[in-house]
Amino acid sequence: MTQDELKKAVGWAALKYVQPGTIVGVGTGSTAAHFIDALGSIRHQIDGAVSSSEASTQKLKSLGIPVLDLNEVDSLAIYVDGADEINGAMQMIKGGGAALTREKIIAAVADRFICIADASKQVDVLGKFPLPVEVIPMARSFVARELVKLGGLPEYRQQVVTDNGNIILDVHNLSILDAVALEKAINALPGVVTVGLFATRGADIALIGSPDGVKTIER
Numbered sequence: 001m002t003q004d005e006l007k008k009a010v011g012w013a014a015l016k017y018v019q020p021g022t023i024v025g026v027g028t029g030s031t032a033a034h035f036i037d038a039l040g041s042i043r044h045q046i047d048g049a050v051s052s053s054e055a056s057t058q059k060l061k062s063l064g065i066p067v068l069d070l071n072e073v074d075s076l077a078i079y080v081d082g083a084d085e086i087n088g089a090m091q092m093i094k095g096g097g098a099a100l101t102r103e104k105i106i107a108a109v110a111d112r113f114i115c116i117a118d119a120s121k122q123v124d125v126l127g128k129f130p131l132p133v134e135v136i137p138m139a140r141s142f143v144a145r146e147l148v149k150l151g152g153l154p155e156y157r158q159q160v161v162t163d164n165g166n167i168i169l170d171v172h173n174l175s176i177l178d179a180v181a182l183e184k185a186i187n188a189l190p191g192v193v194t195v196g197l198f199a200t201r202g203a204d205i206a207l208i209g210s211p212d213g214v215k216t217i218e219r
């Protein structure tokens with residue numbers, strides 16, 4: 001199976017967590033795009049979606065799924081999204097698609113975070129995938145210097161402006177042993193909007209796609 005076929009398998013497997021008559025939190029990326037396709041097949045059974053990016057919003061709307069403003073929504077039963085890395089403690093690196101801030105906000109609202117990923121995303125230690133950090137543009141150099149002090153090698157993601165009008169620094173050279181502490185330290189830097197470490201609020205369920213099938217891991 002190709003990596004995209006594995007992504008498709010987990011995207012469709014996540015449908016079983018969608019309750020009729022609810023609003024669904026929807027992530028961003030190629031795996032989440034398969035989930036959106038799956039959601040389209042039951043669009044008449046759900047009340048709509050809350051979206052983590054302009055790209056996912058466009059795709060949801062193109063399939064006839066109403067997209068609601070998060071401010072109109074009191075609660076969400078589930079948030080379904082991919083990951084760049086996930087460890088055994090269900091902590092993740094996210095933001096490869098630059099949507100980390102909205103992803104983190106919706107994940108915070110949702111009762112359950114369902115991570116959908118192919119098996120290549122499973123790691124023992126987070127950090128091989130460069131850690132994305134969304135930064136206010138004027139703070140770029142300051143935040144980069146602070147990230148070096150934390151042991152990282154930040155790289156400015158060229159030509160990328162987030163949906164919130166900010167820039168991304170991708171931090172290389174990290175081996176993240178205490179993800180909660182690093183998440184707090186980076187989030188505390190003035191000028192940082194969000195770090196793409198989802199450790200304080202990790203996944204509750206992971207659907208992992210491999211050639212043997214979709215494995216469900218519950219926290």
Ligand code: 5RP
Pocket residue numbers: 027028029030031032081082083084093094095096097098099100103
């Ligand atoms: C976007 C994300 C994605 O979930 C992450 O990059 C995984 O992407 P893909 O499903 O395309 O492999 O965090 O900001």
